[in-house]
Amino acid sequence: MQEILTVLWEAAPFILEGAGITVVAVVGAMFLGLGIGVPLAVAQTYGTGSVRRMADLYVWFFRGIPILVLLFLFYFGLFAWIGLNLSAMTATVLVLGMTSGAYQSQIVRGAILALPQGQFKAALALGMSRAQAVWSIILPQALRLSIPGWSNEYSILLKDSALAFVLGTSEIMARTHFVATRTYQHLPLYLLAAAMYFGLTWAGVGVLRLVERRVRIKGYGETA
Amino acid sequence: MRVVGISKRLGGRRILDAIHLELFKGQTKVLIGPSGGGKSTLLQCMNYLIFPETGFIELEGQTIDPRNTKALCAFRQQVGMIFQDFNLFDHLTAVDNVAIALRKVRGWSRRQALERAMAELERVGLADKATLYPAELSGGQKQRVSIARALAMDPKVMLLDEPTSALDPELVSEVLAVIRALAQGGMTMVMATHQMGFARAVADEVLFMENGRIIEQGPPAALLTPGAATRTLDFCSQLEGGI
Numbered sequence: 001m002q003e004i005l006t007v008l009w010e011a012a013p014f015i016l017e018g019a020g021i022t023v024v025a026v027v028g029a030m031f032l033g034l035g036i037g038v039p040l041a042v043a044q045t046y047g048t049g050s051v052r053r054m055a056d057l058y059v060w061f062f063r064g065i066p067i068l069v070l071l072f073l074f075y076f077g078l079f080a081w082i083g084l085n086l087s088a089m090t091a092t093v094l095v096l097g098m099t100s101g102a103y104q105s106q107i108v109r110g111a112i113l114a115l116p117q118g119q120f121k122a123a124l125a126l127g128m129s130r131a132q133a134v135w136s137i138i139l140p141q142a143l144r145l146s147i148p149g150w151s152n153e154y155s156i157l158l159k160d161s162a163l164a165f166v167l168g169t170s171e172i173m174a175r176t177h178f179v180a181t182r183t184y185q186h187l188p189l190y191l192l193a194a195a196m197y198f199g200l201t202w203a204g205v206g207v208l209r210l211v212e213r214r215v216r217i218k219g220y221g222e223t224a
Numbered sequence: 225m226r227v228v229g230i231s232k233r234l235g236g237r238r239i240l241d242a243i244h245l246e247l248f249k250g251q252t253k254v255l256i257g258p259s260g261g262g263k264s265t266l267l268q269c270m271n272y273l274i275f276p277e278t279g280f281i282e283l284e285g286q287t288i289d290p291r292n293t294k295a296l297c298a299f300r301q302q303v304g305m306i307f308q309d310f311n312l313f314d315h316l317t318a319v320d321n322v323a324i325a326l327r328k329v330r331g332w333s334r335r336q337a338l339e340r341a342m343a344e345l346e347r348v349g350l351a352d353k354a355t356l357y358p359a360e361l362s363g364g365q366k367q368r369v370s371i372a373r374a375l376a377m378d379p380k381v382m383l384l385d386e387p388t389s390a391l392d393p394e395l396v397s398e399v400l401a402v403i404r405a406l407a408q409g410g411m412t413m414v415m416a417t418h419q420m421g422f423a424r425a426v427a428d429e430v431l432f433m434e435n436g437r438i439i440e441q442g443p444p445a446a447l448l449t450p451g452a453a454t455r456t457l458d459f460c461s462q463l464e465g466g467i
Contacts, residue, residue, distance in 0.1 A: 121273055122311035122370075126325035126377060127301030129293065136328055140315045217315050219359030 004188050011179040011189060018175035019196050025092050025171060026158050026204075030150075032097025033157075037104030038143075042134055044105065045112045055105070062102035067160050071095050075167050092164040092171075100157050107149035111142040147212040154208065155201045162197070172196050225270075225283050225381050225412070233277060239265045240276065241436040247381065247414060252407045254423040254444075255416040256456065257433035263416040264308075266433070267383045270414070271303040272296060283380065301329060304374030306384040310366040312358040312373075318365075319345060319354035322373045329377070344372035348402050364395030368402055375406075382406065384415035420460045424448055432456040 043055035062070070075091040086094070115138060123133035165174035176193040180186045225247040233239065240262050247253060255263045268274040270281060272290045281288050281299075288299045313321050322341035326332045332340070345351050348368040358366055367387055374382060387403065388396045400422050407413060407426045417423060423430055424444045432440040432447070432455060440447060440456050447456040 116309075116311070118307055118309055118311035119313055121268075122305070122307060122313070122373075123325075125271055125273060125300055125303075125305035126373070127297045127329045128325060129297055132328050136324060137313050141313075144315070217359065218357045220314055220357065 004185055007179070007183045007185045008188055008192060011176075011183075012192065014179065015172060015175045015189075015192060015196065018170055018172040019200065021089070021169065022158070022161055022171040022196075023200065025089065025096065025164060025169065026154070026161050026200075028093040029096035029100050029157060029161070030154060032093065033100030033104045033153075036098060036101025038108055038139070040101060040105035041108035041112060041142075042139075044109050046130060046134060059102045059105055062099045067095070067099055068163050068166065070099060071163060071167055088164070088167040088169045092161070092167060092169045096157060096161060096164070099160075100153060103153055103156075104146075104150070107146050107153060108142055110149070111145035112138060114145055115141055144212075144215055144217070147208055147215075151205050151208040154204045158200055158204065159197060225281070239436050240269065242279070243436075243438060245414075245431070245438070247412060249380075249412055250410045251428045252411075252413045252415070252426055253429045253431055254427035255414060255431050255433055256418065256420075256423060257459065261433040262436040263433050264385050267305070267385045267414065267416060270381075270383055271300050271305055273305070297329070301325075301377050302380045304377060304379035304382040306367070306370055306374060306382065306387045308386040308389050310358075310363070310370045310390070312366055312370055314358050317355050317357055318350060318361065318369045321358070321369055322376050325373070326376055340376055341372070344376045345369070347375065348372045349398075362395060363391045364398045367391065367399045371399075371402055371406075380412060382411055382413045382415075384413060384417070386416050386418070388417065388419060418463060420448070420463060430456060432459065 040055045040058060043051050044059070047055060065073075071092070074095045075086070075088065079086050079091060119137055119141075120133050123137045124130070128136070161171060162173040164171055165177060168174065172193050176189050180189045183189070243262075243266055245253075245266075255266070257263055265274060269276045272281070272288070275290055283299060283302060288295065290296050313324065316324060319338060319341045322344050323334075323337035326337035326340055327334060330337075342351060342354060345354055348371055350365060350368055350372070353361060353365060353369075358369070361369065371387075384403065388399050391399065396419070400419065403413075403415070404422070404426055427444050429441060430444045430447050431438050434455070440454055447454050448460060449457075
């Protein structure tokens with residue numbers, strides 16, 4: 001028992017530092033995914049012809065391949081092949097972000113489709129271009145509706161980020177694995193890692209809940 | 225404004241069949257007729273929210289080319305549209321609903337746009353509701369905000385698609401009062417409605433639409449006088465008898 005506590009005590013700061021790296025990777029990937037997902041969603045709903053097909057192709061590609069395969073494919077394959085010398089961390093953020101972009105596009109697309117399309121018509125009738133109508137009328141509302149979906153996406157992405165340890169990104173999982181293979185205290189150490197993921201999920205979902213409440217439109221969606 | 229030979233098919237069904245319509249400055253025309261007769265489609269074709277297959281629209285002698293995006297946006301600014309279900313922007317307050325097109329389309333400053341928006345809200349009697357969101361307004365108030373929103377763009381023509389059909393009966397009159405004031409102020413309008421009393425009082429001309437065609441048209445006195453053997457009167461007596 002004494003030994004377990006000593007290992008935990010000594011490993012905790014090291015693994016906690018990994019939690020910091022996990023957070024940076026996941027938040028980075030979430031924002032990258034947002035930057036990719038929103039234009040994709042707009043292209044899928046309002047785009048025509050080739051624009052729409054390109055967006056469909058992107059989503060189809062990233063949703064169809066396991067993250068583990070994508071990580072290897074990009075880090076050891078594609079990035080190396082085109083001569084990009086990226087750190088494991090950068091590659092992790094890029095791959096998680098691109099994958100999340102495919103999933104986030106579907107969250108935003110669903111939100112766009114859930115809006116009454118009359119508002120788009122009304123915006124056009126006032127003389128707005130399609131782009132203006134999407135930007136100032138559709139997206140501000142669709143993004144609000146997307147927050148519950150993001151909360152889900154965040155919690156999935158956070159746990160997927162554990163896979164990044166295969167690239168050597170020194171996040172929670174990698175560091176826990178590192179200590180565990182040297183001390184043989186697998187049970188307490190992985191419980192600690194699990195607790196960290198649990199805490200991060202809880203915190204992130206809580207933050208999104210706060211955001212949701214903050215940007216809520218008065219009177220909207222209330223049941224009378 | 226002239227509508228020349230507008231036709232539209234949807235799903236193999238002919239919705240509009242070579243419609244001609246001429247609208248002079250200051251005129252109020254009322255479209256009546258059974259649901260599915262093409263009233264709403266015609267109004268939406270008149271500002272190219274729906275592209276007709278044949279025919280074209282002329283405004284002050286200028287033919288509009290809907291494929292020219294710039295010209296289309298400029299044209300739509302001159303044609304205000306009021307929808308049955310208001311279509312207010314849910315994420316904006318009443319005053320921002322009115323101001324947003326001035327800012328985004330006309331490029332006005334925020335202050336300028338808000339000032340103008342307040343003036344328009346005052347015109348429809350809602351200055352005290354300026355900071356409320358659509359979800360906090362009654363149906364009648366929402367429709368008045370949407371009228372203010374259209375008026376802020378200084379339209380030359382207003383198209384109203386059953387503006388009171390989605391309202392509770394006790395809210396209809398406040399919206400009709402605003403529309404009547406517009407008509408009396410010389411606004412050029414085409415309005416689809418089932419409010420016969422209103423049509424009689426305000427319309428210069430009544431157009432009866434059925435199966436995508438205007439089958440009767442004339443001053444309300446001619447079409448709606450008791451005893452006139454018209455399809456319009458027949459339809460209206462059914463409407464009023466039914467209520």
